[in-house]
Amino acid sequence: MKKFCTSSIVVLIMLMITLPSLLWAGETLDSVLKKGFVTVGVNGSLFGFGQPDEKGVWRGLDVDTGRAVAAAVFGDASKVKFIPLTAVQRFTALQSGEIDLLCRNATRTLSRDTAMGLNFVSVNYYDGQGFMVPKKLGIKSAKELDGATICVLPGTTTEQNVADFFRSHGMKWKPVVIEQTAQLSKAFFSGRCDCLTSDASQLAGARAVAPNPADYVILPDIISKEPLAPAVRHGDDQWRDIVDYAVLAMIDAEELGITSKNVDEMLKSKNPKVQRFLGVTKGNGKALGLDEKFAYNIIKQVGNYGEVFERNVGVNTPLGLKRGLNALWTKGGLMYSPPFK
């Protein structure tokens, strides 16, 4: 019980030290196939991205990304094990080999891509950091936050962004840093802080489960770029390609108009792009070291990016997020997949 976060880090380090070197080039896929499931690090308490529902079934955009990888590797989206991780634990868990893949709303940055020994793949959610305040404060812009006490999660780019923002505007603030997301939200909603800062999607997720969601407002200011992407370890290019193209397959499927509902009909499509995508024309699967039907399996079992988005975070969910930057490039967004050929 004591020092729950530190002890877990220590355990992870012990693992890192003692694990035999079974994790290197090309071997992640082998070890995943051998154990029969993909181990995916997820958030665990972020509504819309990674959280078990009341029946204990994992739900969320990041969770579905993990399922897509399982569908690509095994042809079965259920062959996946989710491990909830705090922001502080997540990278160590990946470095040490405890998880095969990290899908935990992690921002891709230069230092994480290099010195931390991680490789980020294609972005599955374009986000940006925002501020949420109680409506009764009557604040309209983040620039009015001088002197505020702000609740913030540790170990995230958030902590740096908000420091940068206040420094560049010559404003003062006071952080309250609590490790567990649930404890942090509780502190904010009961008034310990004037403001909660995080990625805008996370703020929407926190507000969706607040006691009185209507009492809080997310300010229009977005102070950072947060390209959230799944990550894998350095040094295994094959595994990186598999994860990357599992994400891209969902995006490409939306562009090609393939959904989980029409994917079986699409198998008969005369469009050569669709034929290559679904493995009717062979080649893509072999190149990745997977079954030729990997993309078909992803779309059939998990859905295309648009379906996954609307199901987890879209306008009809409690989060009510618009596609915005996460629309397809053909619709003014940033979601763009290289051709599947």
Place this chain on the structure above:
Amino acid sequence: MASRQHSSSNRTAFWQDPDKRAIVYQVISLGIVLMVGYYLFSNTMANLERQNIATGFKFLDNESAFEIGESMISYSAADTYGRALLVGVLNTLKVSFIGIIITVILGTIIGIARLSSNWLVSRLAAIYIEVLQDIPVLLQLFFWYALFYQFFPSPRQALKPLPGVFISNRGLVFAVPAHHPVHFYMLLMALAAVVGSYFLRRWARKRQEETGKYFPVWRVSLLLVIVLPLIAWIAGGAPTAMNIPVLRGFNFVGGLNISPEFTALLMGLVLYTAAFVAEIVRAGIQSVSHGQTEAAMAIGLTPGQILNLVILPQALRVIIPPLTSQMLNLTKNSSLAVAIGFPDFVSVANTTINQTGQAIEGIALIMAVYLIFSLTTSVFMNWYNKKSKLVER
């Protein structure tokens, strides 16, 4: 004969000589430890290198770029990781030091109350001990913290028990005397009073041993500590300007602020550890046989004198060793601060680890800092233990 004995001891093979065998065992176990250590180290370094993870302590000089909620030294996001970690070390020291002092005082009072002949007092002390010992300290921390932010009003509706004192869910804010150069001289005078009291006590003890005359050292010392700084204050023109907290924007500006995180952590640690200390004190007092008390009463000592001159000096020998380990527990438990948002050393180190990705260096620093804290406490307490041992004459 002599030569024969010599040759017979020569003939004893070294594996039959317990002393030599012991040396061999020591060498073997040391060798195993070193080999395992080397294996772990080289394996870790190789793994880190393979994954291109940065190593070394160079990151300490880089800009930290994160803020820390409360700090005893000036700190901003533009300072280095090294300074951020120092802020954390000082915060841990602050909460441990204040916590240990209050814990020892509170624990002693409760321990003595537990033995009180007053039924109500001893029952209440027993309930306190049983309840607080049996609830995990993390839950207690959550409880105190939640109490602060759930039940106290926002700064705009802050409670005002006294003029210049405000209690809100942002903590306790109170007025302090505005900065004035005379404060420094007052501090000097207070120090002088403490030093003076020390010599006064030595003189009084010597005089009592020689002449038997009693001198009220405590009362005079207390007077010195109050009067000397007061003289400095009056000599400095008796400045009365106060730095009064004012509600401006979101929060109070000015005055001294004690955050809910710090208060919750301190309360949780103190109340929890004091329950254990109380039991240790009770055990220590009970270890002194009742005959001693009766003997002391027979020579006409007052109850206070009996406690201070007869019972406590003997009880301390039993109390100090387990008390030391409770002090260490308090220091180590202070790392639970991460759960309620007090920026202690572990909290700052966690953020550092996450921003730099250098978990091994970070954890090594955490271990080193706590080891140093613990060893220092132990060394001091061992010295005190030796000092309070029964001197046999």
